[in-house]
Amino acid sequence: MTSEAWREKYLIFGAPDLGREEYEEVVACLDSRWMGTGPRTARLERDFRDYIGAAATVALNSCTAALQLSLQVLGIPPGSEVITSTMTFCATANAIIHAGSVPVLVDCERDSMNIDIAAVERAITPRTRAIVPVHFAGRPCDMKALMALAKKHDLFVVEDCAHAIESTIDGQHCGTFGDVGCFSFYATKNMTTVEGGMVTCRSQELADRVAILGLHGMSKDARKRYSDDGFVHYDVAQPGYKCNMTDLAASLGIHQLARVEKNLQRRQQLWDYYLRELADLPLILPAPPAPGTRHALHLFTCLVDDSRTSVTRDQLLRKLHLLKIGCGVHYRAVHVLDYYRRTYPHAGPFPHADFISERTFSIPLSPAVTDEDAADVVRALRLSLA
Numbered sequence: 001m002t003s004e005a006w007r008e009k010y011l012i013f014g015a016p017d018l019g020r021e022e023y024e025e026v027v028a029c030l031d032s033r034w035m036g037t038g039p040r041t042a043r044l045e046r047d048f049r050d051y052i053g054a055a056a057t058v059a060l061n062s063c064t065a066a067l068q069l070s071l072q073v074l075g076i077p078p079g080s081e082v083i084t085s086t087m088t089f090c091a092t093a094n095a096i097i098h099a100g101s102v103p104v105l106v107d108c109e110r111d112s113m114n115i116d117i118a119a120v121e122r123a124i125t126p127r128t129r130a131i132v133p134v135h136f137a138g139r140p141c142d143m144k145a146l147m148a149l150a151k152k153h154d155l156f157v158v159e160d161c162a163h164a165i166e167s168t169i170d171g172q173h174c175g176t177f178g179d180v181g182c183f184s185f186y187a188t189k190n191m192t193t194v195e196g197g198m199v200t201c202r203s204q205e206l207a208d209r210v211a212i213l214g215l216h217g218m219s220k221d222a223r224k225r226y227s228d229d230g231f232v233h234y235d236v237a238q239p240g241y242k243c244n245m246t247d248l249a250a251s252l253g254i255h256q257l258a259r260v261e262k263n264l265q266r267r268q269q270l271w272d273y274y275l276r277e278l279a280d281l282p283l284i285l286p287a288p289p290a291p292g293t294r295h296a297l298h299l300f301t302c303l304v305d306d307s308r309t310s311v312t313r314d315q316l317l318r319k320l321h322l323l324k325i326g327c328g329v330h331y332r333a334v335h336v337l338d339y340y341r342r343t344y345p346h347a348g349p350f351p352h353a354d355f356i357s358e359r360t361f362s363i364p365l366s367p368a369v370t371d372e373d374a375a376d377v378v379r380a381l382r383l384s385l386a
Helices: 020-032 039-052 063-074 091-100 119-125 143-153 204-211 220-226 247-259 260-277 313-322 338-343 352-360 373-384
Strands: 056-060 083-086 102-106 128-132 158-160 180-183 196-203 300-304 360-363
Touching: 020 180, 020 247, 039 056, 039 196, 039 247, 056 063, 063 091, 063 128, 063 158, 063 180, 063 196, 063 204, 091 102, 091 338, 102 119, 119 143, 143 158, 180 300, 196 204, 204 220, 247 260, 260 300, 260 373, 300 352, 313 360, 313 373, 352 360
Parallel strands: 083 102, 083 128, 128 158, 158 180
Antiparallel strands: 056 196, 180 196, 300 360
């Protein structure tokens, strides 16, 4: 077999699957001249609330904003400690800092890549006020154990559900166990608004506080300015931020959400194909989901098994790139990033996250990936690891 690229077109990692409905809704939104926050955003909030089974929802411009605002509206005192996993995207820890708290990083489990609950318990101090578990790659954390720990120590729980739109535990959606759930609709996620996110809340009162803080701190009635109910004067209850979602973005999300279950079936087909076709390669493949859980199948993360190959992760990524196969790295652990390494030099140790961080890469799993694309991914991996 040749080691030269045979594909004409580069296989983009995480390319979204867009249908005719999204195009038509975007055009209808443009034709309406109502492109900012308005009726389509409100519809997406309702649809997402009903899908997840949450008491209330607020659409925002990113999951990062969702995390930050959630921590702020919970009334956590400045300088408090918030525990999260080091095996996550930097946005999780960044949001904790921007909310005025101190991130306390703990290790993950080797197999699940989710937060190590024993490590969480060891990290709790009198200054701890919250835990931010990350449902990594769409695999649910052990929320029963985490919620029991939070209750024991009177801690808030903010679920980072960036990967976990479809994830459930015993039929209950992730994002409804803690005080708040934070979802991402970034371009590579299981549903997309290009940029965007959603907060799920235990109560409408908490959701209202998120919405107020996310729209300049303007009073609740000010949101009526974005409806056709007539003009309403606004007041400012506190200095807030500009984090609202637009109707143009929601135009995509409405139809993306409507297909999320169908697209999960396609992800499962690709997932099963990869598990079968890559089983004999020097790779550590994803562990099966825990009993009673549903994995959202957001990322198919592989680890290079360096006990069986001399090819490093970064060498493999370069080879795949030359073969026109796009991949991702999820993630370089937070504690190895320059700012966190300098600011928290005594954090750790993180043996599992270090092991993963040095070896991990993710292969294309979007519903936009065809059978031929998936076969090319497998072929490219075989060539690159030979």
